[in-house]
Amino acid sequence: MADRSDRIVGVLEDAFSGLMSADPAAFRHKFRKMAAEPFAFYRGSACLFYADMAELPDEWVDERTSRIWIQGDLHAQNFGTYMDSEGTLVFDVNDFDEAYLGAYTWDVRRLAASMALLGWRKALPDSVITDLIRAYASAYVHQVRRFAEHPEDELFSLRLDNTEGALHRVLQRARLATRIGLLEERSVVVDYDRRFRRDRDGIHELRPEVRARVEEAFESYLDTIPTGKRANSRTYTVKDVVGRSGFGIGSAGLHAYNILVEGRTQALENDVVLSMKQANVAAPSRIVHDEGIREYFTDHGHRTAVSQRALQAHADPWLGHTRIDGVGYVVSELSPYEADLDWSDLTEPADMLPVLGQLGRATAKMHCVADEDSAQTLVDFQCEEAIAAVIGDREEAFADSVVAFALDYARQTREDHRLFVDAFREGRMRGVGATAS
Numbered sequence: 001m002a003d004r005s006d007r008i009v010g011v012l013e014d015a016f017s018g019l020m021s022a023d024p025a026a027f028r029h030k031f032r033k034m035a036a037e038p039f040a041f042y043r044g045s046a047c048l049f050y051a052d053m054a055e056l057p058d059e060w061v062d063e064r065t066s067r068i069w070i071q072g073d074l075h076a077q078n079f080g081t082y083m084d085s086e087g088t089l090v091f092d093v094n095d096f097d098e099a100y101l102g103a104y105t106w107d108v109r110r111l112a113a114s115m116a117l118l119g120w121r122k123a124l125p126d127s128v129i130t131d132l133i134r135a136y137a138s139a140y141v142h143q144v145r146r147f148a149e150h151p152e153d154e155l156f157s158l159r160l161d162n163t164e165g166a167l168h169r170v171l172q173r174a175r176l177a178t179r180i181g182l183l184e185e186r187s188v189v190v191d192y193d194r195r196f197r198r199d200r201d202g203i204h205e206l207r208p209e210v211r212a213r214v215e216e217a218f219e220s221y222l223d224t225i226p227t228g229k230r231a232n233s234r235t236y237t238v239k240d241v242v243g244r245s246g247f248g249i250g251s252a253g254l255h256a257y258n259i260l261v262e263g264r265t266q267a268l269e270n271d272v273v274l275s276m277k278q279a280n281v282a283a284p285s286r287i288v289h290d291e292g293i294r295e296y297f298t299d300h301g302h303r304t305a306v307s308q309r310a311l312q313a314h315a316d317p318w319l320g321h322t323r324i325d326g327v328g329y330v331v332s333e334l335s336p337y338e339a340d341l342d343w344s345d346l347t348e349p350a351d352m353l354p355v356l357g358q359l360g361r362a363t364a365k366m367h368c369v370a371d372e373d374s375a376q377t378l379v380d381f382q383c384e385e386a387i388a389a390v391i392g393d394r395e396e397a398f399a400d401s402v403v404a405f406a407l408d409y410a411r412q413t414r415e416d417h418r419l420f421v422d423a424f425r426e427g428r429m430r431g432v433g434a435t436a437s
Helices: 002-022 024-035 038-044 046-053 104-121 126-149 151-155 165-176 179-186 208-222 291-296 300-311 349-368 383-391 395-425
Strands: 068-070 079-083 089-093 100-102 187-190 193-196 238-244 256-261 272-278 320-324 327-333
Touching: 002 024, 002 046, 002 395, 024 038, 024 395, 038 046, 038 104, 038 395, 046 104, 046 395, 068 104, 068 300, 068 349, 068 383, 079 165, 089 165, 089 349, 104 126, 104 349, 104 395, 126 349, 126 383, 126 395, 165 349, 179 187, 179 272, 193 238, 193 256, 208 238, 208 256, 208 272, 208 320, 208 327, 300 320, 300 327, 349 383
Parallel strands: none
Antiparallel strands: 068 100, 079 089, 187 193, 238 256, 256 272, 272 327, 320 327
C-alpha cells in the first residue's frame, strides 16, 4: 500500500501546496475534518477522485458527452434548497465551486460512490446500497430521456408542489426562513442604519486598505451581472464590509468577505448580504487538458459564475464575479432560503429510495437545463440528446456499471482514508504537520 499512500500524499500536495504554505493552520483544520471518517475524507479529496478518473476507461461517454458542464464535486451533501430568480423555492444542487467541463459520468459516479459511503456509515448491507444507487442511476437516465423527448419538460424543477417526504420537508423548512431573520442574526442597527456584527465566529474587521480593494472589486463585479437580472443602482449601495473565515471543508486557505448592500428599497428589512469568495482551481480541470476550455475563462471566479449559470436554471440574480489583486472571486447572495438535506434524519431504505430518485432527476436537470442568461459558448449541442444517444437502450447495463463503480470506489475510499490518516499523523504532508510547529 506504500504506492497508494504516496499517491494520496502527492495528489493532495499537488492540488493544495500553494494554499497549504499560505495558511498551514487552515489546512491542519481541513485535514483533521477529513480524518474524522471516510465520507469526510471523500468530500475533501475531489482531486484524488479525478486523478483516479483520468486512468479509468469509460465506455459511457463519447466525444460530446465527455465535455459537458458538470458540477465537479457531486456528493450526497451538495444538494439543498434555494430561491430561484423567479421567486420559487427549489431543491437542487447548491455548490458550484468545482464546476467545469468534463464527462457527465464523473458527476454520476461521484454521487453514487458518496451514497455507497453514506450507506456504509449507516450500516446498510451492500444489497440495499445497490438498490439505492440503482434508483439514482435509473431516475437520471429516465429524466435525461424525458428532456430529449419532451423539450417543454425543461421547466421541470423539484418544488413544494411536486415533492413529498424528506425533500418536501426540507423545502418547508426553507420556506419558514425570512430575510429579516438572517439580517438580525448577522447584523445590528446602529444610528438608524444596519451594520454587520463583529462578535460572530469567523467574522473580522478589515484594514482600511483591504476594505478599499474589496469595494473596488465590488464595483467591477456589478458589470458582470447579466442585463436581464440587473436592478437599479441604489440596490447595490454598499453599507458595510467584513472579512470571513472558517467556512466549508473544501475552502481552506481561501479569502472571503461579506458585503451588506441596500437592497431594492431603503427599508432596513430589505438589506441584502452578499458573499465575495476567492475561487480555487476546479478539481476536474486538473485532468481536462483542453486549452480552448482553459482559455475561455479569465479567472476562477469567472469560471465559477459561468459554470453555475450553465448548470442551474433561474440562477441567483446576484451571481457575478470580480478580481482582487488579480485573483478571481465569485459573488452571490447569502440567502436565508438555503437549507441542506439532513441525511441523519434518513435511516430507513424505504425513506431513502424516493430521495435517490429525486437526486437522479436533479442531476439530469443540471446537465441538461441552463439559465436563460447563460451566454456560454463551450457547449453548443443539446446535452440531453447526446447523453440519451450514448446510453441508448442499455439503461440496465449503465445502472449496473454505476453500482459496480460505487461499491468498489467506496471500498477504495475507506482504505484511502486509513492511509491518509496515517500519513497525516506521521507528518508526511509537507508544510502541514499534524501539530503546529
